[in-house]
Amino acid sequence: METFFAQLANGASTGALYGLLALALVFIFRATDVVNFAQGEMAMFSTYLGWSISRPLSLSWIPFLGVDRHLNLLTWRPEVFGLPLYLGSENDGLTRLGYLVVLVVTVAIAFVMGALIERLLIRPSEGKNLLNAVIVTLGIFAFLNSLANFRYGPVPQTYPAPFRGDAVDFGLFKMSQHSLFALVVAAVLMIAVYVFFQRTKLGLGVRAAALNPSASQLMGINTGRMLTLGWALAAAIGCVAGMLIAPALSGISPNLMFGILLYGFAAAVLGGLDSALGAVVGGIAVGVGQSMVVQYVGSQWSDIIAFGLIIAILMVRPTGLFGAPAVKKV
Amino acid sequence: MHQTAHYRDGVERFVPSPSEAVLLAALVLFCWKLYGGTENDAVAGLSSVVVVVVAWVVGVSLRAALNDMRWWLLLGFLVALIVPWLGANTFQVGVMSQVCVFALLIFGLNVVTGYTGQISLGHGALVGISAYIIAILSSNYGWNVFAAMTVGISVTTAFGFVLGIPALRLAGPYLAIATLAAALIFPPLLKLDTFEDYTGGIQGLHETRLSPPGPIESFLKEHAPSDAYQNDFQRRKFAEESYLYYISLAAGVVGLVTLWNLGRSRFGRAFVAVRDSEVAATSMGINVPLYKVTAFGISALYAGFAGAAFFLVIAFVAPESFDLVNLSINPLAYLVIGGLATTGGPVVGAFGYMWVPRVINKIATVSGDFDKLQGAMTGLLLIVVMTRLPQGVWGGVRRVNALSWQRLAGDSWAWAFQRSPLFWAGLALAAVVVVLIAQFIGTVWAVFALALLIVAPHDVWSGAGDVLRRLNPGWKRNASIQADVT
Helix, strand or coil: CHHHHHHHHHHHHHHHHHHHHHHHHHHHHHHHCCCCCCHHHHHHHHHHHHHHHHCCHHHHCCCCCCHHHHCCCCCCCCEECCEECECCCCCCCECHHHHHHHHHHHHHHHHHHHHHHHHHHHHHHCCCCHHHHHHHHHHHHHHHHHHHHHHHCCCCECCCCCCCCCCEECCCCEECHHHHHHHHHHHHHHHHHHHHHHHCHHHHHHHHHHHCHHHHHHCCCCHHHHHHHHHHHHHHHHHHHHHHHHHHCCCECCCHHHHHHHHHHHHHHHHCCCCHHHHHHHHHHHHHHHHHHHHHCCHHHHHHHHHHHHHHHHHHCCCCCCCCCCCCCC | CCCCCCCCCHHHHHCCCHHHHHHHHHHHHHHHHHHHCCCCHHHHHHHHHHHHHHHHHHHHHHCCCCCHHHHHHHHHHHHHHCHHHHCCCHHHHHHHHHHHHHHHHHHHHHHHHHHCCCCCCCHHHHHHHHHHHHHHHHHHCCCCHHHHHHHHHHHHHHHHHHHHHHHHHCCHHHHHHHHHHHHHHHHHHHHCHHHHHHHCHHHCEECCCCCCCHHHHHHHHHHCCCCCCCCHHHHHHHHHHHHHHHHHHHHHHHHHHHHHHHHHCHHHHHHHHHHHCHHHHHHCCCCHHHHHHHHHHHHHHHHHHHHHHHHHHHCEECHHHHCHHHHHHHHHHHHHHHCCCCCHHHHHHHHHHHHHHHHHHHHHHHHCCCHHHHHHHHHHHHHHHHHHCCCHHHHHHHHHHCCCHHHHHHHHHHHHHCCCHHHHHHHHHHHHHHHHHHHHCCHHHHHHHHHHHHHCCHHHHHHHHHHHHHHCCCCCCCHHHHHHHC
16 A cells, blocks of 8 residues: 555656646647647756756856856856855755746746747748648757757756755655655646636737637737747746756756657646646646556556557547537637 | 649740759759769760750640649659669668658558548557568468568558547547557557567567569669679669569559549548538538548558558568657658648658658768757758748649749849848848858858748848837838738
């Protein structure tokens, strides 16, 4: 029984990470109707940016120009209001405040990156065959993957976690602090996305722009800006997901995210592509199911059963567990 | 099929259209290369001229009979027939065989995604099922290869009908993910211990390649190009590869012709009707579920043939051969790049699928500049083609094909002389920036910047122009540019 609960906790925390990525997919799907194959790589790339920021200046502050190698900034340790951002002199030592600063900065960068990707690369394909935009996201996928391989190399890099203390004992099971943190962040982001889409005027605008671009344009919504916003926010959520996934696994590497993205797809579809709640619940379901199968059936069955179940569930509920049935006006 | 917009009469009949001029120029280059290696330049030049004049006369006299699109395909077919003699080594012939294999797969995807509008990411599994059944039957049970193929293709087609059942309930991205799940289940299933005796587990199954029958082998060996294949071993290799190439070419051509006819048949029209509006199709008396499942079945038939050809050409199957990206996602991507719901598009797509990574690899090795960024270049190419040719490459070919000299001249005049000075200033600035990047950061980054210039929508740049215009109200927005933007 103990292993059961341990696996449950384990699966739930991995699942929360799938759910976060699924949340980003849901965001883009609701904003532009596009299934974004590049989501995982966008998350990976922004996590790498965060990784380079999180290291002391001497290592790689400015990720592309390589200027950092020529600057002699080995001894500089930035502080905020006298509080240190780095622990001691180790490369991967960030204080909690430092982690927060890095998180905020990286999410901001990811936001801009998402907006630029939409504005410069996706926009020309909008309003055409839906597959065109999907192929463009495949192109972005290949581009970012190769760029990360080129800049950071294939070797996984350790990524700092904000909470590294002992595992919390819940009696029935133990959970590492990082997993708990990931669960909390997933829940908070899920609620935030739900509130954004259902309770704010901006979210309503984004939904309207996706549902009927021409009508919402007539209603005075700047549809182009809504689409850009959708991509930017999705990239930001994906960035948070990446920054939580990297320390939970063996670190960040260029090919880390594609496998996780597939589970993210599964989670998003399971929950219903247009439901924020569904994304996180679907993610946790996929994560728990996966760890149960690994524990009780055998690891080689995990993909077979996970994806087989997804097909089965879709056959019963064609728009996922929480998705609204598709209503099409003729 | 598509008819070109312009019919010529009088003297104009003897003037090649722009697209025909491109074809003739390609022919000149081709002849030059063919003769240039062995003869001196004068002979090469003279024979090029003769060939081109003959081609021109034949082309002009046959133009009425063959509409212009078929020209491209016919020429392609003629070139395809002599491919083994064009390649420098057997590796290239092997790649061309694989072009035919993947063309079959992409034809199948075209039926289901192009004509019927159902996105399938599960076709890798179908190809795998076919190839594996043939491999198991022929290597474990000693069946005749062609008998095994019959069974493999039939079973795959049946599986295709099964894969079509989700299409009745699911739409759009949900169907895409369901089929993707099917493709993801397939490789781990093969690796299971339970089936290892049959499937060979992770190692997969090896099979000896089909060797050509005696007379064909000796004919091919005798006629192998002597400069590239000098000893007997190389000539036997050539005969082997060419034989497999002709088998897969035959399969590919049959696939192409059937696809062409399918597109124009009752089935093809029904598929397109289902894609465009299910409600309208139903009200026209089309049994939508039946046609949806049939589309998957027909498409699986192609995939089954692709699997059979895959087994013949590669003679090795392993779970990793049928991974998601290589056999399910990339073929679909290259189908869209080639042109959805067209006949020529899948052919172009199959070429791109096999050759784009190899050509980029070649360029990278030669220039040594972006060795580690090959994936980025491929991705960028996907983005550029998809953005600038939304109908795919074949759509672009059609557009070029429908172009007359007058139209071309008019368009380029309009493009060049109806722009504001601001446009030219911007272009010059962009050129300077690209050159500076190439000079100081690296050629690769300059290529990236150039791609961004090509891809990014006009209004981004004209938005920048608007900012400048606000600073200098004297610059007026040009009417034709305005139309261009909206």
